[in-house]
Amino acid sequence: MTMVDAAAYLRRIGVAGPVRADLQTLAHLQERHQKSVPFETIDFNLGLPIGMGEEAVEKIVDRRRGGGCYELNTAFAVLLRELGFPVALLPGRTLHNGQRQVLGAHSGHMMLRVEADGESWLTDVGFRWASRHPLRLSDRRRQKDENGEYLLTDGDEGDVVIVHNGVPRIRLETREREIEDFVPTLWWFCTSPDSPVSAGSVWASLVTDDGRVSLLDRTLTRVENGQLVREVLDDEAFAAACRRWFGIELDRLPHLPPGPADEPA
Template identity: 35%
Template structure:
């Protein structure tokens, strides 16, 4: 990522170029990312190719002012943090689904980030509703966050995945409000390792990204707004929710434009998967 691309990315986030890669700067970057760059899967339903290459992701997230899902959001955020001087390790995870079953390998991408003022942090701006700030990676006690109560714990041997197998000795489970969210593997990865996972999530009839539309971001008051198809949900910081069903295409496009900063020529519609599953 060259200096011009870094400057454009930081302008997208609305932050100044940091002097040092500290934990306070990481916290600010993490929150601003969640507030400005939506978690969305619109490309899948607009027929747009998802390419896990830094330049293509920058063109989408920064140039086109779009969002993305975990591979795109955390992959690009990790590249930014590395350029700013952070020590970043890309990690793979498997997401907990129904009945506590784990999803496919390389189901999710998260970041382990070390700062110059000490400590390692779990940074994740690509999981939808999750922590607003990075989590202390080596802490095993509860961590309070505007997004909930989180814990990072050693994975037990009893949670076999969808395709069998047990937890490795170094695997960690990330919990939110007492419920496991995903299982982290400690082996360092690179962005290219997630191409198959991105393809599966973009094409398989078993993928919830293929079966539904979502566009969501954290709001400046600590709440969240989410557009799922034509259902627009505003969630306040205290958990109170208001739901509106949007009628016309013009209303839907206006919400994408005015609340998420996304300019679209047509309303996305759920596309039937053509392969995979």
């Protein structure tokens, strides 16, 4: 990744340079990334190739798209390293899907350990319940954040369990991995009939000043004037919502459940 690419990436997330490799900058970059680059699984649904690292940077910066956690966090790692931050890729396992406890695939999630101001911090720009700002890895007290309250607890075999608003969300391994270590699980996500992103629902989510706007299949949920607003979208409205809320221009629709116009009278 060149300095020109880094400058383009910073413009993509609305950050004006120059930047320094310190905690204040890291927190700003993480928040701006979450507000600018959506988590979205449309390409998984369409069966399109999914890349990581510099391939994901091209998708995010040049094509102005979002992506899944592997795409977003490896791209963010590329940017952070270019800016002078030491970064490690850490594998995680999801423990809750928002409705019930689950036991997700091994290495089914990824987070970053970033060194700044002499300490290790956890960052994540690819998860619905991720903190808005970095979490201090060594701190076992409750950590307040714009997205709620976080508690890091010690799990078995040196793992760390990340609890968000009282709900265990991620079991994180602390041994650094290489990007190639995530390729088999990415292949599973892209090809398995049990995959939640290729054979399941279409998701998109982006942090806003009011909270978050989210798309699950045909249902768009957002906060407006302090009120939760929920809309069920037909095909035209789905494409318009992708454009308006997530900056995604679709040349074809993903595979969606039947829309309002398709329901029997």
